[in-house]
Amino acid sequence: MSNRRDFIKKTALGTIGISTILGCKEIAKNETIGAEINENTHTKPIIISTWNHGLPANEETWKQLKNGKPALDAIEAGMKIPEADPNIRSVGYGGYPDREGKVTLDACIMDHESNCGSVSFLQGIKHPISVAKRVLQNTPHVMLSGQGALQFALSEGFVEENLLTAEAEKDWKKWLEESKYKPVINIENHDTISMLMLDKDGNLCGGCTTSGAAWKMHGRVGDSPIIGAGLFLDNEVGAAAATGLGEAVIRTAGSAMVVELMRQGKSPFEACKEITERIYDKHKNHKDMEYLQVGFIALNKNGEHAGYSLRSGFNYAICDEAQGNRMEDAQFKMTWDD
Numbered sequence: 001m002s003n004r005r006d007f008i009k010k011t012a013l014g015t016i017g018i019s020t021i022l023g024c025k026e027i028a029k030n031e032t033i034g035a036e037i038n039e040n041t042h043t044k045p046i047i048i049s050t051w052n053h054g055l056p057a058n059e060e061t062w063k064q065l066k067n068g069k070p071a072l073d074a075i076e077a078g079m080k081i082p083e084a085d086p087n088i089r090s091v092g093y094g095g096y097p098d099r100e101g102k103v104t105l106d107a108c109i110m111d112h113e114s115n116c117g118s119v120s121f122l123q124g125i126k127h128p129i130s131v132a133k134r135v136l137q138n139t140p141h142v143m144l145s146g147q148g149a150l151q152f153a154l155s156e157g158f159v160e161e162n163l164l165t166a167e168a169e170k171d172w173k174k175w176l177e178e179s180k181y182k183p184v185i186n187i188e189n190h191d192t193i194s195m196l197m198l199d200k201d202g203n204l205c206g207g208c209t210t211s212g213a214a215w216k217m218h219g220r221v222g223d224s225p226i227i228g229a230g231l232f233l234d235n236e237v238g239a240a241a242a243t244g245l246g247e248a249v250i251r252t253a254g255s256a257m258v259v260e261l262m263r264q265g266k267s268p269f270e271a272c273k274e275i276t277e278r279i280y281d282k283h284k285n286h287k288d289m290e291y292l293q294v295g296f297i298a299l300n301k302n303g304e305h306a307g308y309s310l311r312s313g314f315n316y317a318i319c320d321e322a323q324g325n326r327m328e329d330a331q332f333k334m335t336w337d338d
Helices: 002-014 018-030 054-066 071-083 128-138 146-155 166-176 246-251 254-263 268-283
Strands: 046-050 105-110 116-122 143-145 193-198 204-210 231-234 238-244 294-300 305-311 315-320 324-329 331-334
Touching (some): 046 294, 054 193, 054 324, 116 128, 116 146, 128 146, 128 204, 193 238, 193 294, 204 231, 254 268, 268 294, 268 331
Antiparallel strands (some): 046 315, 105 116
């Protein structure tokens, strides 16, 4: 089984293409966006996002920054790429439905001034990250949910559409034959895309978007739209975001705790590792432990970044001026066979 996972991961990376992996670096050659490079300086901007679908998301975000777009607009544009891709089964259009066959979406976005917007249990709107940004910009609230989120989206000019693709519907009907709920995260179902950015001015922002766990109960909301769980940042310190089993991240206020540890002087790696191990300690005798996977990415004000996961297989995409757009494998506490 482990060989199959390795094969899936390698082939997924291979299909992205060399042009995408080099894209940020090529853009940087043509038009410098960040600081000069030296041994003691981390270049800005820097973008980090979860999983291999973070590569095209990073690429679009970087292009938007090059064209002078504000950071939040750039993140929105980047995250709309996986949201609109029907081949990504855990984000947006094409995402796996809940056990009733309905695709429900969660997203949030946050800027360097701690302004944030979020939507949860949103149906029928292809780009929840865009609705979350409108919540930030055009309402006095942080989160809108369910029918209220849909009403708001329609009032803002978004178009309601069917997000259940034929392929996702086929898989759902196959699942109905046994109707056993067991999250499959980190193999075929890669879960959330979370993105963090340090812009050219040294300001942080971030976002998350997901269709959540496949075959979940209707109405279930994970960590991704929850500020402090799926995403958190403090512009004086750093930013963090999560992927994996949302219930475990919510129980520990995961991303907020990663940022708090960085405030206390921990590096991004140390902070991600400590909170991941805290989640393990709290769940090692829990019913979810058999399939529990969580991972964090973190980025501090100096441009230092890291990722860490409970189990093997988590990777993340990084885009900067010095090395372009590439994948890194996160360190981990244990393998799936442990």
